Amino acid sequence: MSKVIPGQYITPIHKVEDGEVKRYISGKGTTINEIEVENEKIPIIVGTILGRVIIKLTGDNEYIVSVIPKNQPEVEDLKSTNNLPKENDIVLVRITRINQRQANCEILTIEGSGNIINDSGIGTNGELAHLSIGYGGGSQSLSNHSTIASSQTSMINAMSIDVGENFKGIIxxxxxxxxxxxxxxxQECFKPGDIVRAIIISLGDGSNYYLSTANNELGVIYSKSDGGAGNPMFPIDWQHMITENGNIEMRKCAKPLQ
Amino acid sequence: MNIDRRRIIAPEGITPIYPKTSSQQSKDDNDIKKMFIKTGLINNANGSSYMEIDNNIIEVSVFGPRPIRGSFIDQASVSVECKFLPHISQPNEGIFNENDGKKHGLTNIEQKISSYVETAILPSILLKKYPKSTIDLHITIIENNTSLLNLIGWIINCSSIALVDAGIEIKDIITSGQVNLKTVDGNESVIVDPNDNDNSLEVLVSYMNLKNDEIVGLWIEGSNDLDNEVLNGLITKCNEMSRKIRSNINAYLLSQQ
Known part of the structure; x- marks a missing residue:
């Protein structure tokens, strides 16, 4: 396993070794750059992050090339390109708010690829923020153009007011x-504070991902009774959970992992 | 005898003590300034880098990818903001910054720096990999004793390292070279990585050195007449400087793992 830096050449996408043509596919942490060699442009897989290279055989003379950052264990999902949530990912979320039509939640982690991002904390909202950046952050609050130096890619209505920086979702x-x-x-399926296993059905709109729990394996996996004030509960059937004291509350339970 | 008894008289023949001013290290016209790099100093940022270049100090922190709110965007939006610490004098501020005493917002020089940095850095970031997200670069100039273009060149180098530290996916690390063309009595000489502009022609070029030496930013300041050959020569000099810096950055990054 060798170290690479962004931009470093790893392998061309086709290579002849021992008389056989080997195909390399760009995976996590890599991209394909067209590099000029002797006046000819050759597609070469290069690293995009600092890390170690992992090359895995996936098929007949077909390899997947990925770069894993240091301090990060090897993940199963080598094909996906980054840690942001995408369609069909199984995620763990925390319910933040419910009403009759939907439950709002924040996405905590993605199964198979770890936490999404480290919360960058008070960086742009607290006292340490640059004076010229509006409350709510840099490119996000473009309500006042004089406060932002550059806006080549920024959307006018890209805004963030909440202090919390997690990606949000709706069930x-x-x-x-x-x-x-x-x-x-x-209200008979989720309560604020519950940890829920869900699948992403679409990237949704600018603010929210759309999630679903329509599967036996999906639903509440951790919950406390009495609106979070009580004890942890355990599922007894697909729509009830019980505490050690025998309090029963309604939830849409996930099938416990074997 | 009239002796002033109310004061303690100093002995004769002494000179007052002044604090030692930081002195510019003398360097050869072909040398690049010595640099010090450190990453990850800012805890609450996703990535950061700190650089001392001779007696100039730059710090860049990267926040992101962070979620946006509002309408859907299918790729990341990037913002760059450059601030000088309040007690730092900004290069050419007498010409560019109107003194209207405003405390908020960017000065004209900070604005120019921010937009150059964004232009140069953007082609390297794989924006498509970060839908519904923003990436914010905050640049702080902690000490400055060099010309505007030279400073910007180093800011680009520092910003690239911060992006790598943040783990943002980039096609290549962007580095810059800056040279001056000095004309004395009709004789032209090239100064690599100069400290001041002393009325010479300044050229700043930013590169993706491992991606066919693609130029991602170019800034020429000065009033000389330029022919193709001279300009080509200057750009090549910038490329040489950029490559040297790049190999130093590579060595630093690899030693970090």
Whole structure:
């Protein structure tokens, strides 16, 4: 396993070794740059982050090339390009707010690829922030153009006011389970503070990802009774959870892992 | 005898003590200034780098990718903001900065620096990999004793290292070279990585050195007449400087793992 820096050449996408043509596919932490060699442009896989190279055989003379950052264990999902949530990812979320139509949540982690981002904390919101950056952050608050130096790629309405910096999601009532969708009451499925296993069904709009728990393996995996004030609860069937004291509350439970 | 008894008289023949001013290290016209790099000093940023170049100090912190709110965007939006610490004099501020006493917002020089840095850095970032996100670069000049273009060149180098430290995916590390063309009595001489502009022609070029030496930023300041050959020569000199800096950055980054 060798170290690479961004821009460093790893391998061309086709290579002849021992009389056989080997194909290399660009995976996590890499991209393909066209590099000029003897007046000919050759597509070469290069690193995009600082880390170590991992080359894995995936098929008949086909290899996937990826770069894993230091201090990070090897992950299963070598194909995905970054840690941001995308469609069909299984994620763990925390419910933040519920109403009759939907449950709002924040995405904590993605199964198979770890935490999304480290919270960068008070950097742009606290006292340490640069004076000229508006409350809420840099490129995000473009309400006042004189405060922002450059805005070549920024959207006018790209804004963030919340101090928390997690990616947000919504579980709509019709996405909670796959049967009797019309009879779902959100307050009988989730409570604020619950940790829920869900699947991403779309990137959604600018503010929220859309999530679904319509599967036996998806739903509440950790919850405390009495609105978070009580004890941890354990699932007894697919829509009830019980505390050690015998309090029973309704939830859309995930099938416990074997 | 009239002796002033109210004061303690100093002995004769002494000279007052002044604090030692930081002196410019003398360097050869072909040398690049000595630099010190350190990454990850800012805890609450996703990545940061700190650089001392001779007696200039630059710090860049990167925040992101962070979620946005509002309408959907399918690639990251990038913002760059450059600030001089309040007690630092800015290069050419007498010409460019109107003295209107405003405390907020960027001065004209900070604005110029920010937009050059954004232009040069943007082609390297794989924006498509970060939908619904923003990436913010905050540049702070802690000490400055060099010309505007030279400072910007070093800011670019520092920003690239910060992006690498933040783990943002980039096609290549961007580095810059800056040279001056000095004309004395009709004789032209090239000064690599100068400290001041003393009325010479200044050229700043930013490169992706491992990606076919692609030029991502170019800034020429001065009033000389330039022919193609001279300009080519200056750009090549910038490329040489950029490559030297790049190999130093590479060595630093590899030693960090």
């Amino acid at each position: 709509r009532s019709q996405d909670v389970r796959s049967t009797e969708r019309d009879k779902i009451k959100i």
